[in-house]
Amino acid sequence: MFVYSDNAATMPLSREAFEAMLPFLRDNFGNASSVYGVAREAARALHGAREDVARALGAKPEEIYFTGGGTESDNWALKGAAEARRARGRHIVTTAIEHHAVLHTAEYLGRQGCEITLLPVDERGLVSPEQVRDALRPDTALVSVMLANNEIGTIEPIREIAAVTRAHGALFHTDAVQAVGHIPVDVTELGVDLLSLAGHKFGGPKGVGALYIRKGVRLPPLLHGGGHERGLRSGTENVAGAVGLAAALTRAVQTLPETMALVAARRARVIDGLSRIPFSLLTGDPVRRLPGNISFVFEAVEGESLVLGLDMVGVCASSGSACSSGSLDPSHVLLAIGLPHEVAHGSLRLTISENNTEEEIDYLIEQVTNIVARSRRMSPLWNEETQSPTERFWPQGVPASL
Amino acid sequence: MYSEKVMDHFSNPRNVGELPDANAVGKVGNPKCGDIMKMMMRIENDVIADVKFKTFGCGAAVATSSMATELVKGRTVTEALALTNKAVAEALDGLPPVKMHCSVLAEEAIKSAISDYYLRQGIDPVPIVGCNVDCEHCH
Ligand SMILES: Cc1ncc(COP(=O)(O)O)c(C=O)c1O
Numbered sequence: 001m002f003v004y005s006d007n008a009a010t011m012p013l014s015r016e017a018f019e020a021m022l023p024f025l026r027d028n029f030g031n032a033s034s035v036y037g038v039a040r041e042a043a044r045a046l047h048g049a050r051e052d053v054a055r056a057l058g059a060k061p062e063e064i065y066f067t068g069g070g071t072e073s074d075n076w077a078l079k080g081a082a083e084a085r086r087a088r089g090r091h092i093v094t095t096a097i098e099h100h101a102v103l104h105t106a107e108y109l110g111r112q113g114c115e116i117t118l119l120p121v122d123e124r125g126l127v128s129p130e131q132v133r134d135a136l137r138p139d140t141a142l143v144s145v146m147l148a149n150n151e152i153g154t155i156e157p158i159r160e161i162a163a164v165t166r167a168h169g170a171l172f173h174t175d176a177v178q179a180v181g182h183i184p185v186d187v188t189e190l191g192v193d194l195l196s197l198a199g200h201k202f203g204g205p206k207g208v209g210a211l212y213i214r215k216g217v218r219l220p221p222l223l224h225g226g227g228h229e230r231g232l233r234s235g236t237e238n239v240a241g242a243v244g245l246a247a248a249l250t251r252a253v254q255t256l257p258e259t260m261a262l263v264a265a266r267r268a269r270v271i272d273g274l275s276r277i278p279f280s281l282l283t284g285d286p287v288r289r290l291p292g293n294i295s296f297v298f299e300a301v302e303g304e305s306l307v308l309g310l311d312m313v314g315v316c317a318s319s320g321s322a323c324s325s326g327s328l329d330p331s332h333v334l335l336a337i338g339l340p341h342e343v344a345h346g347s348l349r350l351t352i353s354e355n356n357t358e359e360e361i362d363y364l365i366e367q368v369t370n371i372v373a374r375s376r377r378m379s380p381l382w383n384e385e386t387q388s389p390t391e392r393f394w395p396q397g398v399p400a401s402l
Numbered sequence: 403m404y405s406e407k408v409m410d411h412f413s414n415p416r417n418v419g420e421l422p423d424a425n426a427v428g429k430v431g432n433p434k435c436g437d438i439m440k441m442m443m444r445i446e447n448d449v450i451a452d453v454k455f456k457t458f459g460c461g462a463a464v465a466t467s468s469m470a471t472e473l474v475k476g477r478t479v480t481e482a483l484a485l486t487n488k489a490v491a492e493a494l495d496g497l498p499p500v501k502m503h504c505s506v507l508a509e510e511a512i513k514s515a516i517s518d519y520y521l522r523q524g525i526d527p528v529p530i531v532g533c534n535v536d537c538e539h540c541h
Contacts, residue, residue: 302436304460305412308404312413322436323460323501330436345436378418378464380440380456381433393433 002314003360007292008150008178008351009318013244014203020247021205024240032237033226042239049246053210056246056253057195058186065211065229066242070177070198072222073211074101076233077173077194080219081142082109085171089139090114093170095127096336097149101196102175103332106144114141123338123399124285125154129164140170147179147195151320151333151349152284153293155183162191171217177201177209181252182290183260193217199245202252208241259354263291266352266361270294273365277372279389281402283337283347294350297339299402300382300389301375303330303347309371315364320347342393404461405495411465416472421454425522428514431507437463441471441511445519448479455511462501469493470508479519482512483531 181202225234303319320331437459
């Protein structure tokens with residue numbers, strides 16, 4: 001059996017996106033800026049895509065700017081806001097669990113003279129509005145907090161955090177790359193100034209995303225040139241990409257309540273099944289959680305070998321262990337929620353979607369259980385006779401659920 | 403990213419398990435860094451008659467442990483001490499650069515077990531094996 005359960009990494013192109021893109025890959029090659037028929041058609045399609053994305057997010061079409069993906073949107077939001085608000089101050093607030101697209105951009109801005117406050121999170125990965133309020137200063141230019149975390153699936157209280165930030169007069173950005181198309185996201189309801197999304201995380205094509213910029217918020221251009229995207233992001237538009245992103249998002253939003261219920265029910269089954277593995281711990285918040293996210297740590301095993309072992313039986317998954325990231329430390333998110341290094345190395349993330357059948361769910365539970373057992377039989381940190389770790393690595397005490 | 407040989411040794415590790423009658427046991431690595439190798443040998447007349455390993459670590463850590471046991475099994479202690487991490491990596495048709503430290507760990511695990519073999523006989527291993535590689539630091 002082949003089971004794709006790494007949907008947070010990317011998703012297959014949806015049928016709707018594929019069909020919508022085909023004409024612009026095959027017959028209609030027009031440059032949306034030209035004046036003749038084939039180009040006008042491309043311009044119309046681009047306009048339609050912008051309207052669809054705006055509708056899906058509760059925004060106005062002129063507030064949607066197409067970009068080259070989530071990373072680009074995050075870079076633009078942070079660098080742009082820092083520049084736009086330079087006169088007010090150079091203080092930026094963000095969190096310890098952001099995606100590297102935000103964290104590394106913040107670090108870069110730190111080297112350019114900005115002062116960065118990285119907010120810690122609690123053991124479930126949550127940031128509180130009070131923490132944000134306490135971090136705000138007169139010179140705070142921007143607060144950036146992700147809507148949902150890509151590793152542990154925790155959903156942050158963005159509406160409350162945005163309200164606190166904007167009452168103070170600073171700009172608020174949210175990286176909603178993992179949330180859009182998976183949970184309801186309405187920019188007006190959330191009250192955010194800037195929001196990043198990426199097409200391939202909800203069945204659109206790779207390499208295309210969008211930045212929502214609230215009307216009245218002025219960001220400097222990301223790319224100077226021919227004046228595309230209202231002069232802020234020049235470059236001949238990726239019409240097929242934008243159209244595909246819009247079609248995927250429209251479909252995702254139309255079916256959202258049913259999809260969420262279905263995926264969350266299957267997720268509950270996997271979490272229940274994997275919780276039966278001894279010395280396993282669910283990471284993230286059990287309730288405020290993306291519907292498809294299943295993230296665990298298993299004591300006495302290493303995550304990359306779990307991922308490779310699962311690959312041998314046709315299961316695609318990922319891990320935040322050091323070996324998986326090619327660095328010495330396990331993922332910054334797992335460390336930020338307080339996991340000891342030794343335990344964080346044993347992380348495994350499965351992210352399911354509506355495409356995963358009930359049979360696949362059973363197979364996932366069975367195979368993860370087998371592979372963890374196999375790795376433990378090989379592990380010098382595991383006692384096969386007593387079926388327990390030879391050593392525990394919890395200096396702050398073993399969590400109650402373990 | 404991994405060669406076929408690495409995947410083969412990861413999927414079907416050779417000589418994995420316990421060795422109750424071992425007379426040479428070495429353990430290297432650090433759980434904080436995400437890899438530990440335990441190497442167990444039964445050495446008879448200076449020949450490694452049997453060898454088993456247990457490894458906590460990534461795919462490359464498992465594969466290098468497995469390959470290292472194959473390379474020293476049936477060899478003399480002197481031959482085993484001459485085994486380099488490069489030789490382990492080459493026998494696996496190479497490792498990604500970020501995984502080369504796993505081959506270093508495999509070489510150290512062999513040396514650590516042989517050090518233990520000498521220590522058990524009251525012989526100072528340092529002049530023979532070199533540093534007894536009980537380094538507590540990350541690679
Ligand atoms: C939370 C988050 N932000 C940003 C990104 C970057 O998106 P992209 O790879 O499409 O540029 C990702 C995707 O990995 C993500 O999960």
